[in-house]
Amino acid sequence: MSLFERLKSDATASWNAYVNHAFVRRLGDGTLPMAAFRHYLVQDYLFLIHFARANGLAVYKAATLEEMRFAHRSLKAILDIEMDLHVRLCGEWGLTPAELEKTPEHSATMAYTRYVLETGLRGDLLDLHVALAPCVLGYAEIADSLVELHGGIDTDNPYAHWISEYSGDAYREVAASAADALDRLAETRMTGARYPHLLTVFDQATRLEVDFWQMGLDAAREG
Numbered sequence: 766m767s768l769f770e771r772l773k774s775d776a777t778a779s780w781n782a783y784v785n786h787a788f789v790r791r792l793g794d795g796t797l798p799m800a801a802f803r804h805y806l807v808q809d810y811l812f813l814i815h816f817a818r819a820n821g822l823a824v825y826k827a828a829t830l831e832e833m834r835f836a837h838r839s840l841k842a843i844l845d846i847e848m849d850l851h852v853r854l855c856g857e858w859g860l861t862p863a864e865l866e867k868t869p870e871h872s873a874t875m876a877y878t879r880y881v882l883e884t885g886l887r888g889d890l891l892d893l894h895v896a897l898a899p900c901v902l903g904y905a906e907i908a909d910s911l912v913e914l915h916g917g918i919d920t921d922n923p924y925a926h927w928i929s930e931y932s933g934d935a936y937r938e939v940a941a942s943a944a945d946a947l948d949r950l951a952e953t954r955m956t957g958a959r960y961p962h963l964l965t966v967f968d969q970a971t972r973l974e975v976d977f978w979q980m981g982l983d984a985a986r987e988g
């Protein structure tokens with residue numbers, strides 16, 4: 766069993782709360798209030814800035830050139846591919862990247878991103894990749910299961926672009942190579958004694974993903 770599969774099965778309650786969150790279900794059936802999605806996406810842009818930094822930290826923490834190249838590719842995927850989606854969609858709402866960067870960070874954004882950075886600063890590359898895993902591996906799983914549930918991408922769904930982006934081949938590859946990278950890191954760094962702490966990190970990061978979805982839903986409720 767891969768390390769990711771093992772962590773997921775030992776953190777089932779949190780994982781299910783993440784991948785089956787009401788935000789996800791309503792994104793899938795198109796009933797998510799647009800205010801919730803906008804709030805989420807603007808915060809997600811701020812989130813990605815710090816996630817790019819966390820991958821920069823992974824470059825620094827790398828022990829081999831292969832590990833360094835992997836972290837560098839992940840950093841580039843965020844800066845050159847993923848943030849483009851956010852800039853494009855926010856641009857349709859009249860928001861420029863400069864305005865996005867000036868938006869105050871929500872505490873859910875701060876909590877998640879700083880938790881990942883702190884875990885990586887304190888620990889080694891395996892700790893950092895375990896903290897990054899729910900993010901990188903979760904979105905591909907979520908988008909794939911939405912496509913499967915609805916028998917394809919419904920072009921009438923206002924969130925079709927988001928679903929097609931994350932269910933596309935590029936993210937499937939990013940997720941598969943992140944799961945592989947975890948296993949390769951585990952070969953040299955994993956010990957039985959480390960597992961309980963790694964599971965705590967994985968579970969905590971997954972619960973912070975749940976809080977991130979909830980932040981989006983709550984924004985719509987607040988008006």
Ligand SMILES: Cc1ncc(C[n+]2csc(CCO)c2C)c(N)n1
Binds near residue numbers: 809847902905936939
């Ligand atoms: C809260 C939150 N969690 C996960 C992702 C998805 N994501 C972030 S970095 C990355 C790797 C490649 O760019 C992926 C898939 C997100 N955008 N926002």
